[in-house]
Amino acid sequence: MTETLTRTERKATSVPQRRDSRRSNLLSILLWLCALYFVLPLVWLLIASTKDNSDLFSTFGFWFGRGFSLWDNLVSVFTVRDGQFARWGLNTIIYAGVSAIGASLLATMAGYAFAKYKFPGATAMFSVILGAIMIPLTALALPTYLIFNSIHLTNTMWAIIVPSLVSPFGVYLMRVYAADSVPDSLLEAARMDGAGELRIFWQVGIRLLSPGIVTVFLFSLVATWNNYFLPLIMLNSSDLYPLTVGLAQEQSASAAGGGAQALFSTVITGSFISVVPLVIAFLFLQRYWQSGLATGSVKG
Amino acid sequence: MLKATKRATALAASVVVTALTLAGCSSSDNGGSPVPSSSKAGQAEIDKAMNTPTTLTFWTWVSDIDDEVKLFEQKYPQIKVNVENVGQGPDQYQKLRTALKSGNGAPDLAQIEYQHIPSFTITKSLLNLTPYGAGDLKSNYPEWIWNQVSQDGSVYAVPQDSGPMGHLYRSDIMKKAGITSPPKTWDEYAADAKIVKEKTGSYIGDIASNEPVGMVGLLWQAGAQPFGFDGNKTVTIDVNSAEAKKVYSYWQNLIQQDLVSTDPDFNDQWYQGFSNDKYAGWVTAAWGPLFLQGTVKDTAGKWAAAPLPQWNAGDNVSGNWGGSTNAVLSTTKNPIAAYELAKFINTDPASTKLLNTQQNLFPAMNSVLNEASFTDATSDFFGGQKINELFAQISPTVNTKFQWLPFMDYAYSEFNNTVGNAMTNKGDLSAAADQWQDKLVGYAKQQGFTAQQ
Structure with a gap:
């Protein structure tokens, strides 16, 4: 249902309007520069993952080297240290997947409640959540570590998943989104028909909110996928590492002095593999992402 | 980029340590391990420990050292060893300090470079291995290496590799x-x-x-x-x-x-x-x-x-320049087995051979340094030169x-x-x-x- 909605919306906006005819060369150039700025590192990563160590250091970065060793690199990524890379990948998927689903669910429920119910302390609680947006996750990592340490949860999967379940920004976004896209009259009608509050939320609210939910899902997915600091301090067991920490560790093996291993091409290819799922997730969920992003900006 | 990450990591981890100190988490410097302080651990005690089902945790950044550990597990089937790589050098030390401070999560053994041994002996975090027989190892090593792991009759680590x-x-x-x-x-x-x-x-x-x-x-x-x-x-x-x-x-x-x-x-x-x-x-x-x-x-x-x-x-x-050891943490509950593991990895002939050929570590032990198969090896990268022999000859010339x-x-x-x-x-x-x-x-x-x- 939502899909058709967005599609019709799109059609509506794609009807030629006056502002479309105004072209700005300056803007085009700026946007192209922006695109280059963001794409170039990826291009470099792609090209570098086809080189072996010596090509990496002796040939031009933005063109292919003398040999084509993408296949060797891939093999090495999945065989170095008994193929721990696959384990790290699986961990990352678990951490990011569970956290993103949990975080979007919690944020949706909280945002919906803030937008649609009046209850004592609502304003105060929402202010606290707004304040929490200002605190970066990194700053909370240390207190979190201390708490988890005292309840002996460090070096477990929970140490990564539990802190990633809360997303203050997600709550804020969902509140704004729910206020706009779930009409009070619809809720009233549902109540008149005798639906309970929970049922209204699951069957009416959630469906109307899905573009917003996808946005929060993507935000949390990316945040947890790329999280480095929290797993770094929480985990001691390489079987639990996500890709970020694992790759950083393989990278540092090159400067180990005695017994150093120069795993550069392996690490680069591993990094490339690790961004592919994110790119795919974005391409698939893009349309929701766009409509979700625009939501907060129109009405606050 | 690497250096910056490392610095950030080190900073982060040191903040953890500070935070733990501030939070007043209790730290026990000396774990309640049974240390036979007066005399050496008897063979009977060692046999008993090595035949009791035990799990050891070993933190090291040496890649694929599992192969050497497997040799140990074959010899002592009752002992299971978890090898963990928690980071290289400074990263691992910071984690180690955090674990020691917080009172849980420290391994039984850890990889420690010569130069960083004193920063762990000062907190009494390393077990003195003399009561477990480490004094007997002295004659195996060039004098300068032994001086790096021992002080006033106490031995704090078993040398693994060196960097003359x-x-x-x-x-x-x-x-x-x-x-x-x-x-x-x-x-x-x-x-x-x-x-x-x-x-x-x-x-x-x-x-x-x-x-x-x-x-x-x-x-x-x-x-x-x-x-x-x-x-x-x-x-x-x-x-x-x-x-x-x-x-x-x-x-x-x-x-x-x-x-x-x-x-x-x-x-x-x-x-x-x-x-x-x-x-x-x-x-x-x-x-x-x-x-x-x-x-x-x-x-x-x-x-x-x-x-x-x-x-x-x-x-x-x-x-x-460089080189490291395996040290036993004083918080270990299994000091005898932990020392035996450190000793086995770094002195057993099959294991030391692997360390050199698989992990590319430059040996610390005299017996490996002087072995013909080691010194006679030629290197094509160095135009057929006998690189090992050269550095084996340099090793005893290091200031002691x-x-x-x-x-x-x-x-x-x-x-x-x-x-x-x-x-x-x-x-x-x-x-x-x-x-x-x-x-x-x-x-x-x-x-x-x-x-x-």
Whole structure:
């Protein structure tokens, strides 16, 4: 249902309007520069993952080297240290997947409640959540570590998943989104028909909110996928590492002095593999992402 | 990028330690492990411990050391070992300190570099291995290595690998410059540097401005005693002694004449420097040859190795750069099994052979250093030279009495801020060393040490 909605919306906006005819060369150039700025590192990563160590250091970065060793690199990524890379990948998927689903669910429920119910302390609680947006996750990592340490949860999967379940920004976004896209009259009608509050939320609210939910899902997915600091301090067991920490560790093996291993091409290819799922997730969920992003900006 | 990440990691982890201290988490320095303090553990005790089902945790960054551990598990089927890689060097130490402070999660054994042993003995975090029979290992090692792991009759770790220093150079570039034999003294090295630069445009080497450990190795060779620690409250700090200043002013002269470069090492630019002939050599350690083979394959066959140039013609002394040990943490519940594991990995003939051939570690033990299959091996990368034999001969020439501070992390980061900075800016290294000295003495006093200069 939502899909058709967005599609019709799109059609509506794609009807030629006056502002479309105004072209700005300056803007085009700026946007192209922006695109280059963001794409170039990826291009470099792609090209570098086809080189072996010596090509990496002796040939031009933005063109292919003398040999084509993408296949060797891939093999090495999945065989170095008994193929721990696959384990790290699986961990990352678990951490990011569970956290993103949990975080979007919690944020949706909280945002919906803030937008649609009046209850004592609502304003105060929402202010606290707004304040929490200002605190970066990194700053909370240390207190979190201390708490988890005292309840002996460090070096477990929970140490990564539990802190990633809360997303203050997600709550804020969902509140704004729910206020706009779930009409009070619809809720009233549902109540008149005798639906309970929970049922209204699951069957009416959630469906109307899905573009917003996808946005929060993507935000949390990316945040947890790329999280480095929290797993770094929480985990001691390489079987639990996500890709970020694992790759950083393989990278540092090159400067180990005695017994150093120069795993550069392996690490680069591993990094490339690790961004592919994110790119795919974005391409698939893009349309929701766009409509979700625009939501907060129109009405606050 | 790597360095920045590392610094961030180190910072983060040190914040954790501080936070734990502030939070007043109880830390037990001496775990309740049964230590037979008076006499050596009897064979009966050892047999009993090795036949009791036990799980040991071993933190190490040496890759694929599981192979050696498997040999141990075959010999002692009751003992299971979890090998964990929690990071290399400083990253692991910070995690270790955090675990020790927080009172849980510390392993039974850990990989620790020689230079960082005092920073763990000062918190009494390492088990004295003498009661478990470690004293018997002494005769297996060159004197300088044994001095690195023992103090006043206590032994705190079992040596694993070492890094006696030598000089690797590109014989083809040297030849192009008309130099047929490697420099035997530092004076010759300086003279050659000039010729190489003029004739070929290459630097004779790179003295990395971010590599305090390499510079300290050169101080070591020059007979300087920059650091000392009595194991208790007194540290000796003398990084600006006459011997040390001789080394600084030597390199300052080469740097200011632009005859050596000061590029930071182990980063892109530095690797490229080896590939594109920017550097004609590398003053490095025994692990250097194998490292180069992995990174600059296309220069294979063009390399050669020689002992370090000497300060006085006819001398034969070297320093050490790198190398590490396996130490048993004092919090372990299984001290006997943990020590036996450390001993097995690093002294069992099959295991030490693997360490050298699989992990490419340069051996610490005399028996491996002198073994024919080790010394006779030739290296194609070095034009068929017997690299192992060369460095095995260098190992006993390392100055024997060299000590460290219990806060080498701080000492190294201040090196980068003072001497390293002066190297980058082609400034006055000796003056920078005076600053380094002041910083270290100030820090030592602030930490409650008595600082001798």
